[in-house]
Amino acid sequence: MALTYAILAVLAQRPASGYEIFKRFEGAGAYLWQATHQQIYRELNGMEALGYVTATAGAACGQRPARRVYRITEQGLQQLADWIAEPCDLAPTREPLAVKLLAGHLASPQIIGRELERHRLAHRRKLLALQKLADDHFADPEVLSIQQRLQYLALRRAIGEETAWLAWFEESAKLLGIRFSTPEHAPMH
Amino acid sequence: MALTYAILAVLAQRPASGYEIFKRFEGAGAYLWQATHQQIYRELNGMEALGYVTATAGAACGQRPARRVYRITEQGLQQLADWIAEPCDLAPTREPLAVKLLAGHLASPQIIGRELERHRLAHRRKLLALQKLADDHFADPEVLSIQQRLQYLALRRAIGEETAWLAWFEESAKLLGIRFSTPEHAPMH
DNA sequence: CCGGCCATGTAAAGCGTTACATGATTTT
DNA sequence: AAAATCATGTAACGCTTTACATGGCCGG
Numbered sequence: 001m002a003l004t005y006a007i008l009a010v011l012a013q014r015p016a017s018g019y020e021i022f023k024r025f026e027g028a029g030a031y032l033w034q035a036t037h038q039q040i041y042r043e044l045n046g047m048e049a050l051g052y053v054t055a056t057a058g059a060a061c062g063q064r065p066a067r068r069v070y071r072i073t074e075q076g077l078q079q080l081a082d083w084i085a086e087p088c089d090l091a092p093t094r095e096p097l098a099v100k101l102l103a104g105h106l107a108s109p110q111i112i113g114r115e116l117e118r119h120r121l122a123h124r125r126k127l128l129a130l131q132k133l134a135d136d137h138f139a140d141p142e143v144l145s146i147q148q149r150l151q152y153l154a155l156r157r158a159i160g161e162e163t164a165w166l167a168w169f170e171e172s173a174k175l176l177g178i179r180f181s182t183p184e185h186a187p188m189h
Numbered sequence: 190m191a192l193t194y195a196i197l198a199v200l201a202q203r204p205a206s207g208y209e210i211f212k213r214f215e216g217a218g219a220y221l222w223q224a225t226h227q228q229i230y231r232e233l234n235g236m237e238a239l240g241y242v243t244a245t246a247g248a249a250c251g252q253r254p255a256r257r258v259y260r261i262t263e264q265g266l267q268q269l270a271d272w273i274a275e276p277c278d279l280a281p282t283r284e285p286l287a288v289k290l291l292a293g294h295l296a297s298p299q300i301i302g303r304e305l306e307r308h309r310l311a312h313r314r315k316l317l318a319l320q321k322l323a324d325d326h327f328a329d330p331e332v333l334s335i336q337q338r339l340q341y342l343a344l345r346r347a348i349g350e351e352t353a354w355l356a357w358f359e360e361s362a363k364l365l366g367i368r369f370s371t372p373e374h375a376p377m378h
Numbered sequence: 379c380c381g382g383c384c385a386t387g388t389a390a391a392g393c394g395t396t397a398c399a400t401g402a403t404t405t406t
Numbered sequence: 407a408a409a410a411t412c413a414t415g416t417a418a419c420g421c422t423t424t425a426c427a428t429g430g431c432c433g434g
Contacts, residue, residue: 164353
């Protein structure tokens with residue numbers, strides 16, 4: 001059910017098309033929730049039927065598939081507020097990389113080392129993208145409105161997550177006697 | 190597919206019954222992968238059909254449902270080694286709590302504060318359980334075998350994750366002007 | 379004019395959750 | 407004697423992923 005609310009939370013900020021929502025749930029902007037466009041379009045159709053959102057008919061402005069802009073309704077806002085108030089479980093843990101380590105002796109140290117390095121690079125790229133988002137939108141955390149502070153903290157959560165990953169890669173390298181080939185401040189690509 | 194390999198990784202350490210595997214995928218021990226017993230039994234049946242594991246027929250020792258102990262096969266080990274060698278994607282991000290913050294202005298500060306506190310307690314409990322595991326099994330990281338080091342790092346990953354959560358809760362409290370009611374070193378229950 | 383991005387969808391298969399079900403053993 | 411834990415499953419539903427499909431627009 002939570003995809004529903006992730007979409008509603010985005011729409012509560014401003015109206016958006018399915019595609020725009022998808023962009024927020026993919027790549028660097030996807031620090032809260034990841035979803036494919038198929039999921040999102042399906043979910044939007046379902047929520048429209050339930051009356052949580054309304055869509056502007058795309059104003060048949062050409063042969064192009066009508067761009068539908070979704071807007072959250074009073075009912076959708078209420079539904080979202082109810083969900084926020086209701087206690088939720090912790091997100092379930094599922095870490096393929098840690099599973100690989102658990103049985104890592106079945107592969108060569110080189111293979112493990114390469115996989116660690118790949119993930120380290122991916123996490124570093126993600127962290128840099130997130131820090132850029134923070135710099136662009138929340139330069140001075142002390143002067144933010146309450147609403148902005150909450151959004152900033154959501155972003156800070158993702159930054160903390162990625163920072164923890166990078167610290168763990170350092171620890172792993174030390175304990176396994178690996179030296180990652182990419183230096184600390186190498187070019188990003 | 191990854192549940193398959195999480196189970197194989199456990200069976201690569203030692204043979205186990207479905208229930209024992211379930212115990213490792215639930216509660217405090219579930220720091221790598223979470224799954225319900227239903228998933229695990231289904232997966233084990235599937236893997237037996239594929240020849241990745243064999244099961245000892247439970248030796249009809251009473252009326253009790255035969256306890257089936259699974260053992261990984263050569264083929265299963267090969268399959269697992271292949272999966273480890275093949276690069277995998279980062280785990281997808283899905284954080285209900287951060288989504289709640291994003292639209293947090295729709296609820297009262299009290300409700301947000303309570304939910305933050307609930308999660309903070311849950312994460313602290315989890316961290317304490319993980320640290321106990323680390324103390325019990327990996328007291329001195331420097332003298333471990335390679336295989337043990339890899340397993341220790343899997344655990345360290347989970348510890349880093351929980352530590353990052355707790356740091357984030359502190360930051361959140363400061364920025365929102367909340368004081369969590371539970372003191373830093375309160376009893377665990 | 380080709381490749382990538384915008385923009386939306388359908389279909390099927392696989393994975394995860396919830397509910398239901400059974401019955402023995404161990405602990406309180 | 408009741409409750410919790412051990413131990414294994416079936417069934418249904420819902421969410422996620424992958425593959426397939428279409429066509430316009432824009433930059434090199």
